[in-house]
Amino acid sequence: MSKIVAIAKKELKAYFKSPIAYIVLIITISIFNIFFFLIIDENREASLRDVFKVMEFLFIFIVPLLTMKIFAEEKSSGTMEFLMTTPTTNTAIVLGKYLGSLMFFTLIVAMTLSYYFIIEFFGQPDRLTILSGYLGVWLEGALFIAIGMLTSSWTKNQIIAAICSYVILFLLYFSVSFIKYFSSTAQVLIRYVGTWSHSENFIAGIITTSDAVYYLTGILICIMLTRLSIENRLWR
Amino acid sequence: MIITQNITKYFGGFQALKDVSFTINKGEIVGFLGQNGAGKTTLMRILTSYLPATSGEVIIGGKNVAKDSLAVRRKIGYLPETPPLYPNMTVKDYLLFAAQLKDVSPKQQRFQADKVLGECNLKDVRDKPIAVLSKGYKQRVGIAQAIINDPEVLILDEPTIGLDPVQIIQVRNLIKSLEYKRTVILSTHILSEIQQIAQRVLIIKSGEIIVDAGLKDLLSGKGSNLEEIFLKLHSVQED
Numbered sequence: 001m002s003k004i005v006a007i008a009k010k011e012l013k014a015y016f017k018s019p020i021a022y023i024v025l026i027i028t029i030s031i032f033n034i035f036f037f038l039i040i041d042e043n044r045e046a047s048l049r050d051v052f053k054v055m056e057f058l059f060i061f062i063v064p065l066l067t068m069k070i071f072a073e074e075k076s077s078g079t080m081e082f083l084m085t086t087p088t089t090n091t092a093i094v095l096g097k098y099l100g101s102l103m104f105f106t107l108i109v110a111m112t113l114s115y116y117f118i119i120e121f122f123g124q125p126d127r128l129t130i131l132s133g134y135l136g137v138w139l140e141g142a143l144f145i146a147i148g149m150l151t152s153s154w155t156k157n158q159i160i161a162a163i164c165s166y167v168i169l170f171l172l173y174f175s176v177s178f179i180k181y182f183s184s185t186a187q188v189l190i191r192y193v194g195t196w197s198h199s200e201n202f203i204a205g206i207i208t209t210s211d212a213v214y215y216l217t218g219i220l221i222c223i224m225l226t227r228l229s230i231e232n233r234l235w236r
Numbered sequence: 237m238i239i240t241q242n243i244t245k246y247f248g249g250f251q252a253l254k255d256v257s258f259t260i261n262k263g264e265i266v267g268f269l270g271q272n273g274a275g276k277t278t279l280m281r282i283l284t285s286y287l288p289a290t291s292g293e294v295i296i297g298g299k300n301v302a303k304d305s306l307a308v309r310r311k312i313g314y315l316p317e318t319p320p321l322y323p324n325m326t327v328k329d330y331l332l333f334a335a336q337l338k339d340v341s342p343k344q345q346r347f348q349a350d351k352v353l354g355e356c357n358l359k360d361v362r363d364k365p366i367a368v369l370s371k372g373y374k375q376r377v378g379i380a381q382a383i384i385n386d387p388e389v390l391i392l393d394e395p396t397i398g399l400d401p402v403q404i405i406q407v408r409n410l411i412k413s414l415e416y417k418r419t420v421i422l423s424t425h426i427l428s429e430i431q432q433i434a435q436r437v438l439i440i441k442s443g444e445i446i447v448d449a450g451l452k453d454l455l456s457g458k459g460s461n462l463e464e465i466f467l468k469l470h471s472v473q474e475d
Contacts, residue, residue, distance in 0.1 A: 079320040
């Protein structure tokens with residue numbers, strides 16, 4: 001456990017020692033702020049529903065930038081050889097790295113809590129719906145990070161890692177838009193695998209076990225596949 | 237201390253190691269010699285459990301590297317060919333991180349970090365980011381992480397590469413000081429270095445061990461210095 005924390009801390013610190021983290025933080029929060037203003041100005045309601053949808057959409061573009069280096073950088077710089085010859089289990093390495101990135105992502109989400117305070121000040125929002133929306137957005141991001149970490153474990157090249165995760169995230173997010181071209185059985189499957197239907201419920205304030213299971217299973221599968229991928233000796 | 241039996245390693249169709257067997261006793265300093273691509277790094281990677289052997293067995297300190305890899309890794313300090321460093325970390329933070337991963341007890345971590353900073357002459361750069369250090373310093377940070385957990389076995393892949401003559405002597409003395417306390421395996425291209433540090437030499441050619449002998453025996457038997465012997469062995473084999 002202490003090694004997981006040590007690796008997570010190292011990952012989190014590494015974000016703040018590279019300019020990418022600050023650029024991502026500033027650009028993300030600026031874009032969120034603009035959309036928050038536009039949406040509140042347009043809707044005139046004390047709800048973050050549409051803000052959450054925009055956040056979720058933008059995470060598709062932001063998360064791969066955060067996750068592309070997780071393993072690819074270690075492999076290209078040779079530090080993977082160091083990590084894997086210390087008495088640290090592969091599970092601890094993967095979990096530590098995942099937690100580090102998740103903490104950075106949580107910080108981005110936490111910075112948007114100001115929106116809640118603003119609408120709370122000017123109106124009477126439904127607190128539980130907002131809480132559920134935040135949970136949904138956070139879980140969605142947590143899944144995206146797990147996917148990004150997995151693709152980063154496939155290659156030494158950060159650009160390839162990012163492109164692979166963009167492809168997977170686009171498929172997961174936009175697959176529902178093309179659902180009418182598929183047979184009814186495939187439609188059910190696509191609806192379940194796609195993130196859209198699950199995040200919609202959270203944002204609407206409906207927390208169901210099946211949606212929570214969807215995200216948690218997805219995260220778990222990606223973590224297990226990442227572990228398998230770093231155990232694979234082919235890339236060494 | 238280290239027993240390898242019939243190690244073979246294939247990368248696809250290419251055979252990198254052919255039936256390599258040797259035993260190294262506790263406290264020995266053994267030099268791996270060979271040309272580039274001879275299989276030295278592959279052999280070291282198999283000893284450290286980073287790469288699995290295609291066939292054969294490695295036992296270190298009574299533990300099988302393939303089956304009990306974590307226990308073996310606890311006994312080993314390893315400096316890969318490229319020092320595995322995080323450029324954004326300071327030297328001290330990096331060594332503390334290495335200590336945490338290498339099971340140094342929390343109370344001992346700072347003490348051990350200070351100790352290896354002293355042993356590797358790194359005290360004046362302890363708070364500097366690794367990115368700004370010269371190659372020689374980086375190499376010594378790599379050695380410092382390898383010895384931070386007082387490993388029983390030290391495996392150093394080209395430890396003096398990129399160092400200036402003064403630093404080479406410092407590193408050589410550091411390795412020499414570990415004699416009888418730890419088992420040390422090092423690979424190098426610098427033949428005179430092996431001559432000064434090692435007690436025993438394994439010469440590897442195209443994945444095979446062609447010479448396994450004590451340095452004294454080797455030098456008294458075939459020629460006056462290791463360089464002559466090395467060149468002779470390679471040309472003789474190629475004829």
